[in-house]
Amino acid sequence: MKNIGIKISLFLIYFVFAALLNSVGILVERSQEVYDVLKEDAAILEPFKDLSIALVSFIIGSFLPKIGYKKGMLISLAAVFLGCIGMYFGNSFWAVKILFATVGMSFAVVKVAVYALIGFVTDSKKSHSRFMSLVETVFMLGIIFMYVVFPLFFDEHDENAWLRGYLLMAFIIAVSFIIILFSKFDIEVKQSGKSLKEDINTMFKLFLNPVIWTFAIFAFFYVMTEQGIMTWLPTFNKETLNLVPKLATQMAVILMISYTVGRFITGMIVKYVKWIYIAVTGLILAAILVLIVLPMAQNVGEIEVNKFADLPLVSFLFPMIGLFLAPLYPLVNSSVLSAVEKEQHSPLAGLIVFFSAIGGTSGSLIIGYMFDRFGGDKVFYLSLIPMAIILISLFRLNSLSKNNANEVSITHSGHH
Structure with a gap:
């Protein structure tokens, strides 16, 4: 081979x-x-x-x-x-x-x-x-x-x-x-022919396009929500649900798996359903899950859980939020990429990295700062605020990129 x-x-x-x-x-x-x-x-x-x-x-x-x-x-x-x-x-x-x-x-x-x-x-x-x-x-x-x-x-x-x-x-x-x-491999790295300053200028010129700054707002708040939950889920499992550290970490894998399943399902249904319907439905279901499942965390017993059989239902249900949040990033990415010129894709990728990084950082810091002040059973209600902003940005993006809606196709995305 x-x-x-x-x-x-x-x-x-x-x-x-x-x-x-x-x-x-x-x-x-x-x-x-x-x-x-x-x-x-x-x-x-x-x-x-x-x-x-x-x-x-x-x-x-x-x-x-x-x-x-x-x-x-x-x-x-x-x-x-x-x-x-x-x-x-x-x-x-x-x-x-x-x-x-x-x-x-x-x-x-x-x-x-x-x-x-x-x-x-x-x-x-x-x-x-x-x-x-x-x-x-x-x-x-x-x-x-x-x-x-x-x-x-x-x-x-x-x-x-x-x-x-x-x-x-x-x-x-x-x-x-x-x-x-x-x-042995000798691959030539393509020179962009532009300086770092020119690249950054090109990137920020994109903000003249309302699709781009609306997308930047979406990327910021989406990654804020995602990383806030992802980073603090093992701590939530350990401190709020009283799971032993080993089990608290292992149960967080449900979130990762639910993201993968969510992306897979999206890839299958996007051929038949318009992207905006999938994205909005996913977001609303994520918010409903927060409102229904988080109150369950208040009724968890004081005894430390160290066996799989004793796990509270909330430790399975809350990580399922990944299933509903998963479609948003690739769908919106694809929609925006099809709404801008091809030569703008590279500076747009730079913007995605930048706003994702700032959003992820903010989400983790806010939840970390508020965890003890609100209590682990209430802190994730904060995710409803960025979800509301994401909902507005989804409708705005849909109206801005309506001409290109037919061209949308699911692409693998990851801001990993």
């Missing part, structure tokens, strides 16, 4: 980055449990990851052509390897912050390089599409691994046992590094 080494390496890289990027919720819970960090301080982990991705995404166009994909990938993998080793030996809240900063910065480089390498190792449109979906599946497996397998390292008799998971991550990264190091 041609380029088998590079293909295996790409799978391993995406697996590790999926696991580490989506582990903020786990590390927020661990930081409180092991390092006695306050919730509002633990909330700072999201900005360390998101703002690092946003920052490097902006400057990547100017420095990646100078060093090339191979060197860029090797530097990124080495940085994350050191981050994982630093986590194991550093064993402190500072080590967690450094880990997320390195993972964020490295992923911004790796994501671009992986997409280029997929083009290099596939020889037809069909094989490209097939390999791409395999890579995305591996990304999902990485997330599930982090929430299901990683907690198996937790040990109530040894509070540092969980750090061994990072030695496993470091080993997988080392294998990827060696494969990439000895693989």
